[in-house]
Amino acid sequence: METKKSITNLNVKSIIAVLVFSGFISTFNETILNVALSSLMVEMNVTAGKIQWIITAYMIVVAVLVPVTAFLIQTFKTKKLFLVAMTILLVGTICAACSGSFVMLLISRILQAAGTGMIIPIMMNTVLAVTSPQNRGSVMGLCSAAITLGPAAGPTVAGIVLQSFTWHALFYILIPIIIVAVILGSIYLNIETQLAKPKIDFISIILSTIGFGGFIYGISGISEQGKNLKIVALIFIIGLISLILFVKRQLSLKEPMLDIRTFKYRAFSIGTLLVMISMMTVFTMAVMLPMFLQGALKKSTFIAAMVLLPATLISGFITPIGGKIYDKLGGKTLLPVGFAIILVPLFILSRSNVHTSVISIIILFIIVEIGIGVTLSPSQTTALSSLPKECYPHGIAIMNTLQQLAAAIGSSLFIGIMSASQLKALSNQATAQVASATGFSTATLALSGFVLIGFCLSIALRENINKAKI
Incomplete structure (x- = not known):
C-alpha cells in the first residue's frame, strides 16, 4: 500500500506513461510471430504441432507468472520488480533475434513470456495505487488499451515488416x-511502498504452475490437429486436479499466494466474467477473421492483416475514452450498452458467406471493437473498485490470469467449432470456400451466444453497482 506522502509527491502521469508503454511492448510480443509460423516451420524443419509451442508456451508461462507476481508485488519494491521483469523481456528479445534453431527460439519466447507475465500485474496494481477513484476509469482505460492493442497490433505490424525483412527483424526492432x-522506469518509478512480505509457499507455486500450465496446454491442444489426444487429455486432467488442490490450499492458508476469497465480492466476480467474455471475443475474432478472409474470400495474408488494422487502431483510441465515460456515468448504463454494441455486428457477421464484401467486414469489426472499447476497461474498473485496497494485488492477479485462460479457451473452443462445422460442410459436398464460410458463420454465432450471456450479466451487475455505489 502506498503512503499518503509518497502518492502526493509522485509524478503520476510519468509513472502511468512508463507502465502503459511497457505493458504495450510486452503484450505486443505475444502475437508478433503469429503470421510467421508457416515460414518458421519450413525454415526450422518442424511440424505444425511443434511450431504451435511458440504460441502455447508463451500463453502458459504468462498464465503461470501472473498469480506468482501477486506474491512478488507484496515482497519487493515496484521499481526493482519492474526492472527485473523488463530485463528478462530484453534478454529474451535479444536471444530471439539471434535464434537459429527452434529450441533457441522457444527458450527465448519463454523468457519474453516471463517478463510479460510480471509486467501486466505490476502495471495495473501500481496504476490503481497511484490514481484517485475519480480518475480510475480513464487510467484503467489506458491499461486496457495496452493489453488489447498490443496483441491486436502484433500480427499487423509483423505482416508489414515481413514484406521486406526476415522474422529476426521483428525482435531487432524491439x-x-x-x-x-x-531507462524510463529506472528514472520515474520511484515509489515508496509498505511491503507485507508474506511467507512464500512453495507448494502453492508448484500447484499453480502445474495447474494453470496443464489447463492451458489442454485447452490449446483441443483445436490442434496431429496432437495425441490421450496425452492432451491426461495433461488437462492433471492441470485441473492441481488447480482444485491449489484453490483448497489457498483457502486454508493464513497468507495465501492468491486470495481466492476475493470472489466473495459479487461485483468483482461478475466484472471478471465480463472481462473474460470481452477478451475471448477480441482474441477469437483476431484469429478467425483472417482465416475466413483467406479461406472463404481467398485474400492474401497481407490483405487479411490490413483488414484488421482499422478496427485495431480505433480500439486503441476508443478504450481510453470508454474509461473517461465510465468516470462520468459509471458502469450501470455503459456496460449493457457496450455489450449490445458488440452483439449486433457479431450476429450480422455470423451470417457471412463467400459473397460478403471486405468493406462490410471492416465496418462490422470496427463496431465490435468499439463495443470492446467501452466494456473492457469499465468491466475491469467496476470489478477492482469493489475490492478493499489490500485485495488489489490478488484481484489483479486473478483477473489477468483468467484473461489468459479466456484467450486460450476462446481461440481453441471456437476454432474447434469452426473446424468441425467446416468438415461437416465438406462431407456434404460443399466447396472448400463455402465450407470455410460455413465454419466461420457457425463459430461466430456460437461466440454471439457468449456475448449475449455477457449482456445479461451486465444487467445483473446493475443491482450490485447501485448497492455498492461503484
Whole structure:
C-alpha cells in the first residue's frame, strides 16, 4: 500500500506513461510471430504441432507468472520488480533475434513470456495505487488499451515488416524500444511502498504452475490437429486436479499466494466474467477473421492483416475514452450498452458467406471493437473498485490470469467449432470456400451466444453497482 506522502509527491502521469508503454511492448510480443509460423516451420524443419509451442508456451508461462507476481508485488519494491521483469523481456528479445534453431527460439519466447507475465500485474496494481477513484476509469482505460492493442497490433505490424525483412527483424526492432522503457522506469518509478512480505509457499507455486500450465496446454491442444489426444487429455486432467488442490490450499492458508476469497465480492466476480467474455471475443475474432478472409474470400495474408488494422487502431483510441465515460456515468448504463454494441455486428457477421464484401467486414469489426472499447476497461474498473485496497494485488492477479485462460479457451473452443462445422460442410459436398464460410458463420454465432450471456450479466451487475455505489 502506498503512503499518503509518497502518492502526493509522485509524478503520476510519468509513472502511468512508463507502465502503459511497457505493458504495450510486452503484450505486443505475444502475437508478433503469429503470421510467421508457416515460414518458421519450413525454415526450422518442424511440424505444425511443434511450431504451435511458440504460441502455447508463451500463453502458459504468462498464465503461470501472473498469480506468482501477486506474491512478488507484496515482497519487493515496484521499481526493482519492474526492472527485473523488463530485463528478462530484453534478454529474451535479444536471444530471439539471434535464434537459429527452434529450441533457441522457444527458450527465448519463454523468457519474453516471463517478463510479460510480471509486467501486466505490476502495471495495473501500481496504476490503481497511484490514481484517485475519480480518475480510475480513464487510467484503467489506458491499461486496457495496452493489453488489447498490443496483441491486436502484433500480427499487423509483423505482416508489414515481413514484406521486406526476415522474422529476426521483428525482435531487432524491439530491442532499443525495450531499452528505452528500462531507462524510463529506472528514472520515474520511484515509489515508496509498505511491503507485507508474506511467507512464500512453495507448494502453492508448484500447484499453480502445474495447474494453470496443464489447463492451458489442454485447452490449446483441443483445436490442434496431429496432437495425441490421450496425452492432451491426461495433461488437462492433471492441470485441473492441481488447480482444485491449489484453490483448497489457498483457502486454508493464513497468507495465501492468491486470495481466492476475493470472489466473495459479487461485483468483482461478475466484472471478471465480463472481462473474460470481452477478451475471448477480441482474441477469437483476431484469429478467425483472417482465416475466413483467406479461406472463404481467398485474400492474401497481407490483405487479411490490413483488414484488421482499422478496427485495431480505433480500439486503441476508443478504450481510453470508454474509461473517461465510465468516470462520468459509471458502469450501470455503459456496460449493457457496450455489450449490445458488440452483439449486433457479431450476429450480422455470423451470417457471412463467400459473397460478403471486405468493406462490410471492416465496418462490422470496427463496431465490435468499439463495443470492446467501452466494456473492457469499465468491466475491469467496476470489478477492482469493489475490492478493499489490500485485495488489489490478488484481484489483479486473478483477473489477468483468467484473461489468459479466456484467450486460450476462446481461440481453441471456437476454432474447434469452426473446424468441425467446416468438415461437416465438406462431407456434404460443399466447396472448400463455402465450407470455410460455413465454419466461420457457425463459430461466430456460437461466440454471439457468449456475448449475449455477457449482456445479461451486465444487467445483473446493475443491482450490485447501485448497492455498492461503484
